[in-house]
Amino acid sequence: MRLWLDNPISDTVQEGVWLYTKKGEFEVLHIRHSTKFSIVTLNEVDSREASQALTNLDISVSREDFPELEDEDSFYQIDLIGLPVKDTLGADLGRIHTFLDGLETDVVEVKSGDKTLLIPMISSVVISLTLEDGLLIEPLSTWAAEDE
Numbered sequence: 001m002r003l004w005l006d007n008p009i010s011d012t013v014q015e016g017v018w019l020y021t022k023k024g025e026f027e028v029l030h031i032r033h034s035t036k037f038s039i040v041t042l043n044e045v046d047s048r049e050a051s052q053a054l055t056n057l058d059i060s061v062s063r064e065d066f067p068e069l070e071d072e073d074s075f076y077q078i079d080l081i082g083l084p085v086k087d088t089l090g091a092d093l094g095r096i097h098t099f100l101d102g103l104e105t106d107v108v109e110v111k112s113g114d115k116t117l118l119i120p121m122i123s124s125v126v127i128s129l130t131l132e133d134g135l136l137i138e139p140l141s142t143w144a145a146e147d148e
Helices: 048-052
Strands: 018-021 024-033 038-042 084-087 092-100 107-112 115-120 126-130 134-137
Touching (some): 092 115, 092 134
Parallel strands (some): 084 134
Antiparallel strands (some): 018 024, 092 107, 107 115, 126 134
């Protein structure tokens, strides 16, 4: 069956890893990657009907199956959700809500109440990002285009 990954270059989903869905737990018996999706064989999914029953489900993997990060400046996106976002003037801009995929540049969606801010993760905007302090950016006035 086809499996679309949020991060197609991830090594997280591989043979022997268990996938968790609201319809059950499935072991990856075989996986073959392509540029847009992966083809997987799962235990207990042995017919077209069984495969179709899993269509459009979110899947997760155990944290234990995450590959080890290469250095201390690398993070998993899941670890950044909820971190505070401030600018260098001390303004509290909200908290990291999610990440936008499929764009040329990584973009963080920040929420504060009913307001949403999209922050490009580029060196001219981002000062620092740590698990302890969150995301520190340049003031919006130095990089954000104003709505007319």
